[in-house]
Amino acid sequence: MKFSLSWLKTHLATEAPLSRITEALNNIGLEVEAVEDRAAALAPFVIARVIEATPHPNADRLRVCRVDTGSGEVSVVCGAPNARSGMTTVFAPPGAYIPGSNITLKIGDIRGVASAGMLLSAREMGLGEDHDGIMDLADDPPAGTGYAAWAGLDDPVIEISVTPNRGDALAVRGIARDLAAAGLGTLKPWSPPPIDGSGPSMIQWRDEFTEACPWVLGRTVRGVRNGASPDWLKQRLESVGLRPINALADITNFFTTDLGRPLHVFDANRITGPTLTLRRGAGEAFRGLHGKDVTVTADDCVIADDAGVQSLAGIVGGEATGCDESTTDVFIECALFDRVAIALTGQRTGIFSDARQRFERGIDPALLPAALDAATAMVIAICGGTASAITEAGTQPAWQRQASLRFERLASFARADVTADRAVEILTALGFAVAARDAAMVTVDVPSWRNDIAAMGLSGGSALDQAPDLPPDHAAAAREGALALEPEVDLIEEILRIEGLDRIVPVSLPVLGAVPTATLTPRQARSVRARRVLAARGMAECVTFSFLDRTTAARFGAAPENLALANPIAADLDQMRPTPLATLAKAAAANAARGFADLALFEIGPGYRDVSPEGQDQIAAGLRTGLTPLSWVTPARAVDAFDAKADAFALLAELGVPLEALQITPSAPAHYHPGRAGTIKQGPKLTIGHFGALHPALCTALDLPGGSVGFEIDLGALADPKRRRKTAPVFSPLQPLRRDFAFIADADIAADAVLRAAKGAERTLITQVELFDRYAGDKLPAGKVSLAIAVHLQPKEKSLTDTEIEAVSAKIVAAVTKATGATLRG
Template identity: 50%
Template sequence: MKFTLSWLREHLDFTASIEEITAALNRIGLEVESVENQAEKLSGFRLAKILEARPHPNADRLQVCDVAAGPGYEKVQVVCGAPNARTGLHVVFAPPGTYIPGSDMTIKAGQIRGEASGGMLCSLRELGLGEESDGIAELPEAVVLGQPYAEFAGLNETVIDISITPNRGDALSVYGIARDLAAAGLGHLKAWLAEVVDGQGPSTIKWKIDHADACPYVVGRLIRNVRNRPSPAWLQNRLKSVGLRPNSALVDVTNFLLMDIGRPLHVFDAEKLSGDTLSMTLGHGESFKALDGNTYLLSDQDLIVADEGGVQSLAGIIGGAASSVSNETQHVFIESALFEPVRIALTGRRLGIHTDGRYRFERGVDPALVLPGLEAATKLILDLCGGEASEIVSAGRLPEWQRTARLRFEKLDSFGGAKLQADEVVETLEHLGFTVAARDAASVTVHVPSWRHDIAAPIKLDPSPTLDDNVAERAAQSVKLVEGERDLIEEILRIRGLDEIVPRPLPEFTGKADQSVMAKRMASRRARHLCAALGLTETIGFSFVSTEEAALFNETSEKLSLLNPIAVDLSHMRPTPLINLVKAWHRNEARGAARAALFEVGPGFSPSGQATLLAGLRAGETARRPGARAREYNLWDVKSDLMALLDEMGVPSEAVTVSRKVPPYFHPGKSGAVQLGPKTVLGYFGELHPQIVREMGCSGTLAVFSLNLDAVPARKVKKRQAPEIPSLQPIHRDFAFIVDKKVDAQDLLKSVRGVDRNLITAVSLFDVFEGGNLPDDKKSLGLEVTIQPLHTALKLAEIDAVAEKIVNIATKTVGAELRQ
C-alpha cells in the first residue's frame, strides 16, 4: 500500500517528520517496506523542446533532433528513434549521466550510426511512470524549458510503501492509515463525510441479485450527459504518485476512491448495456473479454455482472471491454457492491487475475461505505464531467455487521504483558473507532466498527450430531468472546507500540517429562548422526509432491490432496521422503554426478495418518580404491545401513526378521521388509522398481531404505556392566542345507539360533545356490555358525553334539536336508 505525505495530510493534521511517521507505522504493525523520494528518483530529467527534427543520414528509422533544454543545454543534438519525434514538440530530456529507471541504464554521450547524440528523449515508461508506448512523451506547449520533470508533474513527493497483513483490509486506504496514526498520537484525524447528491428522476437501469450468498447488497446510479475528459492535474498527480496510470476522469475517480477510502467501484458505459437490468449471477461457461485485453472462460463458481447481452463484468475483480467507458461516453452507470471474500479470492486465483479491487474485496471492505462510496463518486463525477444523477437503485440488503467485544482489564497484564490504566485503554479503543457499550471497574464492552472484520469475527462451527442448536450456539458465542478479547488486547498493544512489549521467558517446566517422547527425540538424533557417519548427506525437502509422483509411490487419496497448493507440482502430501531423494538424485545425475548417498528425516502421509520416516538412497557407483573396482550400489549396501541404524537404536539384528512384504515401488525380487514380530513393520530396504526409476527420469540402480521411527521401540536404558570377554577361541562351523525354494532363509536362521543360546553367539547366511545337481524346486542355503565356549574348552564330542542338534532342528522346522 503506497501513499504520499501530501495525500496523508488530506485526512490527518500532523507536524511529525517522515522519520517519526515511519517509526510509528512500524511500531503499530504497519511495516514500512520503503520510503522513496520521487524527485530524487527523477533527478536529471528536464523539460525540453525539439527545435528541428531531420532524417538520420545513415539510418531510415532514426532522426537527428536539435533540442533546447534550458540553461546549459540551449542546443543539444540527440539521435532519436521515436516515430512521433517532430519539430516543435515539447518533450522530456535526459542529459548524459542520467539514470533511466525504466531501462535500468545510465545515459552516456556518444555517436549513433555516425551522428553525435548528447542525451535521450524519453517515454513515460523509461521514467518508470507508464506502460510500453511507441513514442516519446508529448508535453503541452506551455512549459518552462529546463524545469525538472518531477516538479512539472507534481512528483516531488515522498512516497511510503507499507506491508499489510491479510487481516488488515481496513489499512488499504490512505484514510485507514491516517486513522491508525491518529490513534497512535501522531495527529488529529479529519472527519470524512460524503456529500449526499439528490437524484433527478429514476434510473433506467436496475439491479437484480440471483445469489445473495455471493453478493448480499449492491447499489447503483445512472449519470446522464457526462463529458469524459482527462482528469485535472491534482487527480492525475495523486494517482501517479502511488504508481497508478491516469486514464480518464470517469476511471480515475474510481481509482482515487479505491486508494483514498478503500471503496472499490466500477463504471459502465450505460449506452453499451442491453436491457434495463444488471444481474449478479454465476457464470456458465461463457467467454469474457476483460479490460486487460485477455479472454477468460468462466464457470459456475464465478460471480458475474450480466445484462441481456451477456457478461459485462467479473464481479469485484475486473470490468469487461464491451461496456468500458471511453472519451465518447455520455451516460454512465456506477456500481458499488459487497461481495463474499472467499469467492472473489478463489475466482481471482483460478483465473490468475490480480487487481486492486480483488485485493481489497478478498480481505474485506467496509460494508458501511457501500452507499457513501457511491455518493462520493457521484459528486466527483458531477464536478469533473458534469451531467445529471438519477435516484439510487439497489438490490439485496446490507448484512448485519454489528457486533460487540468484551475486554477484561486484568487480561492486558496476564495475557498481554502490559499494565495500563482502564481510562487509557478505553481512550485508545475510542480513537480506533470503537464505541463503549458498557463499562465497569473490571471490564469494558465495545461496539466493533464496521471496517474491522478481524475483531470478534463470527465463528462457524462444524455441525455435530451430538450437539443441539442451542449448545452449538453457546459454544460459538463462547469462542467469539475469547477471540474478541484477544483481538482487543492486540489492538491496545500495537497502538501502545509492539516494541514496548516486554519479553517474558516461558515458565520453568517443573513436571515430569514424557520419557517416551524424549527417547524418540534422542533416537532420531542418534540416527541422524549415524547416517552422517555412514557417509550419507542429509537433505530437507517439501512435504508436498505432485499427484503423479505420489501415485508412483502409493495410491493417491483425496484426503491427501491440497485444496490450495502453492504450486501445481506441490499438490499432494508425500507418502514417503524417498520421492524427494529420487528427485534430488535425478538433478545431480543430470549434472554429471557419479554417485549420491542421501538421507532425509521427515513426515510421510497416508489416509490413516502421519508417520516420521528416515529414508536413505545410494545411487551411482561406489568409489574406486586399490584392490576393488567401482560397482553399482545394491540392496546389500542399504540393508547394511538399515541394520546399523536399528542396532544404534537398540534393536539388534537378531531381534528382527526379514520378509518379502514390501510396497509395490520396490523391486519385487531385490528387496525386503524388516519386521519386529509378526505385525510390526520397522522399515524396508532394496532396489527401487525399474519402472519407477524410469518414470522419475533416472537410470541405473537406485538402492533405497526407509525406517519408520515411530514404530521403533524406545531404547531401554540399562545399567551397563563390564562385558565378559571369553578367553577361549570361537569355533566356526559351516552347514549347507537343501530346502524347498519357498522356504525363507530367515526361518532357518531363526531356528538355528535357538539351538543353544549359551554357546551359539552368531548365525549368518553366506550362500544361496540354485541349479547344478539340485532339483528344480530346491535350493541350497549356506550358514556359518559361531560357537563360543565361555569357561572351558569344548571337546570334539561336545561340538559334534551341537552340530547334530543344528541338523535335527533344521530338519524339523523347515524340512531341511544336510547337503553332502
C-alpha cells in the same frame, strides 16, 4: 499496499517527516517494506538557464555554456547537440552524484576549458532512457528552483505489508486513521455530500445469491464523456504502480486504494435488458477485463444480464460491458460480497486483483452509500453527466457489535503504565465509541470497518452466558449489542500497538525446575540420530517439498483425491507425496540430468496416506544411483539392492532395533523391482520398511539412472526406545569357536529361514549365525541350492568337549531340517 505521502496527507493533517511516519508505521504493526523517495536522489539538481552557448575552441562537438544556476553563473562544457543560448534545463553542481552515469562530479578541465558542473539528460537523472540531449524545460521555471519539487517528483511512495486481518489497512484512509491515533496528526473529516438522483436508474438490481452478496447498490450516470484522466488522478495511480486507463476506470481504481472500497462501472448501453442479476454461475465462460477467458461454476457469484455473465463478482469485470472512449452512459456497481465466497472463487480461478484482495479480507459494510455518492460525484466532476436515483437489492447486514475491556486485564498483559484514560483515548481515536464505562472496565461500539474485532460477539446470549458478572451498565449494553469478553484481547492488542510494543516490560519465563527437561521427545531424538547415521554413511540430506505432481505420486503408491491440493503453488506440485522417496527420486533425476549421476541422498520427512493426523507417517528414505564411491579398499561398482539393505539395517541398528528380530519378505511395493527388493518386518504383522532396486519402468519414466536403489523406514512404526540402565559388558574368558554347515534346500527357501532356525537351536551358546555361500549348479539336483552358514559358539562357564560340540551341531541340523526341510550336504 502502496501509497504516496501526498495521498496520505489528503486524509491526515500532519507535519511529521517521512522518517517519523515510517517509524510509526512499523511501531503500530503496519510494517514498511520499501520507501521510494526519488526526491532524495534528485535533491542536488536545480533548474538553470543557459545564458550563452558558444562552440568549444578545441573541440567541434562540444559547447561552452555560461549557465545561470540561480545562485550565480558557472561555466559548463556540454556535448549535447541541443544545448543553445536561452534554453532552460537541469544543472548538477560539483559533488553531485549522477545516478544514470554512476559518477560523482568534480570541477574539471575539458580540452583547456574549465567546467564546473553538468547539464543533464533524463537518463543521467535516472528518469528514463532519453539521452538524445539535455532536458529542455518549456515552461520556463525560475533558475535555482529544485527540479524534483518543480516536476512533482518530491512525493515519496511508501509500501507496507498488511496482515490478513487488517482489511481496513488496505485503504489510505485506514492507514491515516492509525497514524492519527498514534499521535502523528489529525484525521481529516470525510463525509461526501449525498447525490440527489434525477429519475430512476435505467438498470435495476436483482439478487438471487444473497449468501455471497447480501447487499448491493448502483446507479446510472447518463451523458458522460470518457477520456483521459486529469493529471492529479494519473499521478495518484502511477505513484502506486497502477497504469491509468481512462477516467471511469481510473476513478474506480482510485477509490479501491483511497477508501479500500472496490467499485465497478458498466457501460450501460452494452447491458442487455433492464436488469443485472447476482446469481450462481452455470458453467458459462466470458472474457474478463484482464484479457483472459473465465469459466464460472455454481459456487461462483456472477453478475449477469439477459445475454449472460458479464462479471465475476468482486474479482474481475467483463470485457463485453467495459467502458471505453465511446461510453456515454454508465452504471456504477457498489456491492458487499462475502469474503469466504470471494476467497474460494479467487483460489479456484487463480485471478488476483485489487478488488479480490480487499473483499476477501473484509470491507466496511456501512460505507456503501457514501462510497457510491463519492464515486458519483467524481464521475460527474471529471466526465460530466446526470446521476439517477440509487437502485439496491438485499439489505445492509447487522454489523453492529460491542466489546469490553477490563483495565486490570490490560495491565496484566502489558506490564506497562497505560492508564484507563489513555486506553479509552486510543480506542476513541481508532473509531471505537464508548458505550459504557466505570472504574474497572469500558464497553465500546466496534466501528464498521474493523471486522477483525469482536468477530465472535454477534451471538448475543452465549456472550452473556460467558460473562454473567458484568456490571449493570455493561450488562445493558451487552443485551443491546451482544457484548462478549472474548474480544477483550483484540482491544488490548489495539491499545498496545498504538501505545508502542516497545513499552511492554520484558518478563522472564518461570523456572519450572532446577534440572531442565529434555528438549526433544524420544521420537524427535530418533530423527536426529537417523540423520547422523545416514550422513555418516556418505549420504547427503535433502529437504524437499511435501508435494509433487499427481502422476509421480501415483507411481509411488497412490494419489487419492482427498490429498490433492486445492491451491497448489505450481501446476506440477498438486498432490501430497506418499513417501519422501518420491521427491528424492525427482531430485536425483534433476541432478543426473546435469551430469551428477553418482548420488547418495536421504530425507527424513512426512509421507501421506490420507488427510487424518494418523494418515501422516514420519519416514526416513534414502536413494543411491550410479556407482559406489571409489576408494583404495574396493573399486567402484554399480549400486545394488544390498547397498539399500545395508543403509536400512545400519539405520535400524542405530535406533536400537534388534536386527535378529527382523524378517525380510520378498514382497515390496510396486515402485520397487519385483525380484530385487524386500519388505522389512518386525514380527509377522508389523511392517517397518522396504528396500531394493527401483522398478526399471519407474527409472525410465523419471529419467533416473537404471539400477537406482532406495529404502524407506517408517520411524513412527518403531516402538519408542526403552530407557535401559547401562551395565558394564560381560566378556567370557573362554575361546569362542566356529562350525560351518552346508545345507541342500529348495531354491525357494529363504536363507533367512535357515539362519533363524540355526540361531534358535541353542540360544545359550550360539551368538551369531551368518551366510557365507550360496551355490546353485550342475552338481546339485534341479531346483536345489546349497546354503553354507557359519555358526559361532561362545562357551561361558567351561570349555566345550567334542561330545558337547557334536550335540549342539546335531541340534542345529535338526532345527534347520524341521523348519525348512533342508538336509545337511555330504
